[in-house]
Amino acid sequence: MMTRIDVFDPPMCCSTGVCGTDVDPQLSRFAADLDWLAQQGVSVRRYNLAQEPQAFMANEQVQAVVNETDGAGLPVIVVNGRMMSQGVYLTREQLVSLVQSAGGAESSTSVMPNAAKQTSGCCGPEGCC
Amino acid sequence: MTWLDHPGRFFFFTGKGGVGKTSLACATAVKLADAGKHVLLVSTDPASNLSQVFGVSIGSSKPRQIPGVPNLCALNIDPEAAAKSYREKIIDPVRESMPGKVVRDMEEQLSGACTTEIAAFDEFTTLLTDDEHTCGYDHIIFDTAPTGHTLRLMKLPAAWSSFIESNESGASCLGPLAGLEKQKERYAEAVRVLADAEQTRLVLVTRPEQAALREADRTRGELESLGVNNQWLVINGMMPESESDDPLAQAMRQRGKDAVDAMPKGLQSQSRDTVDLQGHNLLGVDALRALLDPEQAEQTEAGEAAPPSVDVPSLSALVDEIASQGNGLVMVMGKGGVGKTTIAAAVAVELAARGEPVHLTTTDPAAHVEQLIDEAPENLQVDRIDPEAETQGYSEQVMATKGRDLDEEGRKVLEEDLRSPCTEEVAVFHAFSRVIREASKKFVVVDTAPTGHTLLLLDATGSYHREVMRNVGDKSGKITTPMMRLQDPKQTKMLLVTLPETTPVLEAAQLQDDLRRAGVEPWAWVINASLAAAGPTDPLLVQRAAGEVDQIESVKRDHAERIAIVPWQMDEPVGIDHLRAIARPSERTEASATG
Structure with missing residues (x-):
């Protein structure tokens, strides 16, 4: 099964974030890391609260974070349907280790679970979440 | 008034606020309509005063026939309202279920100039490409034009593909158009029409002032690099010769001439017209006709001899x-x-x-x-x-x-x-x-x-x-x-x-x-x-x-x-x-x- 990462971002005017606030090198580093993960065969999806709020409502865990923290708990990172972090853009190493643990023991030796064997977790092959 | 010679189907008037775009667009529309053409005049300026100019209320849903000019209809489109309805479409479904602070943050992110600009472009395209609504008109005249920034975005395949097609990694300034991918072809067609010299003429309106001319030259260069080559320069508000010995009038005349003489090279080769400074804002069809046909103009009434006194501190x-x-x-x-x-x-x-x-x-x-x-x-x-x-x-x-x-x-x-x-x-x-x-x-x-x-x-x-x-x-x-x-x-x-x-x-x-x-x-x-x-x-x-x-x-x-x-x-x-x-x-x- 392909590992899937969903990132729920705070509201942003444009994805590049150049309109408005300081250039946040974290944000660009994170985007590059996600691209890299995608190249390794991980399915990556990002949602911007200012553009797709319904995706946030559709996920109970994410909705709870938004409500409890007044939005400060974003971004929320969800791996294979499980919320793994909030309020922080993880480093590449942290992302890799999340993907590895989601991929199960068999794939932990390879850096990336390209050929995913793991079938547990909420997501079936169709990717229900 | 050479910008009226051999007109194409579309006119765009562009320039800073207060240079007289709307007056010139209205006068052009009246002139073409008087010549027997069917004309639609469109304002997408949020500060539009078309209703005031023609003395009838002009709305956004249906073109309004202008009294006294049988062939002319006008439409007032408010991109701010379009941007607002876009914001509401996104936010309303979740408004009740999200904390107030979060909703306010979302609203702010969707309240920038880009959102309005893109919303305005969306309105242009309908009229540029939708034959069903516009086929009855020989000419469509816009009193504003899309900016270079908007047009460049439309032409970048990645700006579309990265957000609208895959919807994954980025929105850029096109973000506000999320979910509108079906529009993509219409937008491409609109950009093409804008650059087609046979169909479209862009009129750069400016005042005879150095800074205004520099700004007009920037716009010219930017749009030209996007293929919009059929451009006309109209210098509006030249102080005409007069018999008075008012030093203010002489200084104003001189400053205008100096600015025009020193205008940027790129503008010098442009087809150009000048329009005299008017005594008052142009309201009503007669005043608009007189603007492009000075012989019809009534003489300046020798009414007020003294300037008004204004009681405002220094x-x-x-x-x-x-x-x-x-x-x-x-x-x-x-x-x-x-x-x-x-x-x-x-x-x-x-x-x-x-x-x-x-x-x-x-x-x-x-x-x-x-x-x-x-x-x-x-x-x-x-x-x-x-x-x-x-x-x-x-x-x-x-x-x-x-x-x-x-x-x-x-x-x-x-x-x-x-x-x-x-x-x-x-x-x-x-x-x-x-x-x-x-x-x-x-x-x-x-x-x-x-x-x-x-x-x-x-x-x-x-x-x-x-x-x-x-x-x-x-x-x-x-x-x-x-x-x-x-x-x-x-x-x-x-x-x-x-x-x-x-x-x-x-x-x-x-x-x-x-x-x-x-x-x-x-x-x-x-x-x-x-x-x-x-x-x-x-x-x-x-x-x-x-x-x-x-x-x-x-x-x-x-x-x-x-x-x-x-x-x-x-x-x-x-x-x-x-x-x-x-x-x-x-x-x-x-x-x-x-x-």
């Missing part, structure tokens, strides 16, 4: 109040071309003359501040920042960090985002924030200010900062974010500069509303370049001066807490003495009488 009176504070930040803001830099310099010079330590920082690209630097007294420090250099530095930093790991297509989108109007504003604001800190010890005067939208976005980071401080247990409550400083009238005074004309006053009022959203209240309005305050005797100028009264009254009554007026200047205000004179016009009159 700039110097405002400065007295600012000076009494002892220190603080003075931000002078307004749309391009209203004279922000001159007003900022005059305020700084006045404050310095009262013995206060002052630091003036301007974005003025002209040499006009250089001379000030040479002459400045010891307590007046003058420097400037270069918006282009700041923007470039900022953009390079972004490309080097964010752009580093992007592919070619992704870098193109990022580069285009960096050409958005917000980028310059942010870059310049960062540069200014270095001097703003000094304002607790002396006066700091700057000739620019961020819009409310930018402030709110910047504060989104500021509030995060506050949160952190609270968590580490800082109980002193002494943390000041830049936003809090700008909201406090004791620390910051915002002066909003405008001209005594309809559109500039409307635009200033919009800036004020935008600042208010960010909790910042402009401290005073400055009405610049007033003929009424300059006391003309030439009949045409007297008539124009009389026309200013309504605008001045409206600023006083509807908009401004405090107000000051600066008369129209016969020559460019350069140097300490001249800058002092614009703040104290009565003394200037005496000085020029003796000198």
Whole structure:
């Protein structure tokens, strides 16, 4: 099964974030890391609260974070349907280790679970979440 | 009026607020309709006054037939309203289920200039490409045009593919169009029509002033590089020859000629027309007909012989109040071309003359501040920042960090985002924030200010900062974010500069509303370049001066807490003495009488 990462971002005017606030090198580093993960065969999806709020409502865990923290708990990172972090853009190493643990023991030796064997977790092959 | 020769199907009029785009667009529409063509006139200007010009209410849903011009229909499209309905479409379904703060953040992110600009483009395209609604018209005339930034975005495949098709990694400034991919082909067609010289003519409208001509040349170059080559230049508001010996009239005529003689090379080769300055705003079909057919014009009524008297304090009176504070930040803001830099310099010079330590920082690209630097007294420090250099530095930093790991297509989108109007504003604001800190010890005067939208976005980071401080247990409550400083009238005074004309006053009022959203209240309005305050005797100028009264009254009554007026200047205000004179016009009159 392909590992899937969903990132729920705070509201942003444009994805590049150049309109408005300081250039946040974290944000660009994170985007590059996600691209890299995608190249390794991980399915990556990002949602911007200012553009797709319904995706946030559709996920109970994410909705709870938004409500409890007044939005400060974003971004929320969800791996294979499980919320793994909030309020922080993880480093590449942290992302890799999340993907590895989601991929199960068999794939932990390879850096990336390209050929995913793991079938547990909420997501079936169709990717229900 | 050569822009009317062999017209194509579409006309776009573009230029800054107050140059007369709407008047020329309306006059063109009436002229073509009188010649038997079926014409649709469309305004997408949020400050549109089509209804006022024609004296009938013109809406956005259905073209309105104009009385007295059988072949002419008009439509008023409000892109702000379109942007609002887009925002609501996204936010309403979740409004009740999200915390109020989160909803407000979302609204702000969707309230930028880009959202409105894209919404306006969306409206253009319907009329450019939808034959069903427009097939009955021989000509469609728009009193605004899309900007180069919008058009470039439309042409970038990645701007579409990265968001609209895969919807995964990025939205860029096209973000507001999420979910509209079916429009993509229509947009491509609209961009094609714009660049088709057979079908489309773009009329650049400008005033005979140096800065306005430079701006027109920038627009020309930008649109030309996008293939929009069928351009016409109309210089509107030339002071006509007259028999009066009013020195104001002579100075105005001379300044117009000088500016036209010295206009940028790129404009010189352009097909060009000039239109005379009118005594009053053009209202009604007859006045519009007369504009392009001067023989029909009624003679200027020799009605009012004397200019109106305006009872508005001088700039110097405002400065007295600012000076009494002892220190603080003075931000002078307004749309391009209203004279922000001159007003900022005059305020700084006045404050310095009262013995206060002052630091003036301007974005003025002209040499006009250089001379000030040479002459400045010891307590007046003058420097400037270069918006282009700041923007470039900022953009390079972004490309080097964010752009580093992007592919070619992704870098193109990022580069285009960096050409958005917000980028310059942010870059310049960062540069200014270095001097703003000094304002607790002396006066700091700057000739620019961020819009409310930018402030709110910047504060989104500021509030995060506050949160952190609270968590580490800082109980002193002494943390000041830049936003809090700008909201406090004791620390910051915002002066909003405008001209005594309809559109500039409307635009200033919009800036004020935008600042208010960010909790910042402009401290005073400055009405610049007033003929009424300059006391003309030439009949045409007297008539124009009389026309200013309504605008001045409206600023006083509807908009401004405090107000000051600066008369129209016969020559460019350069140097300490001249800058002092614009703040104290009565003394200037005496000085020029003796000198």
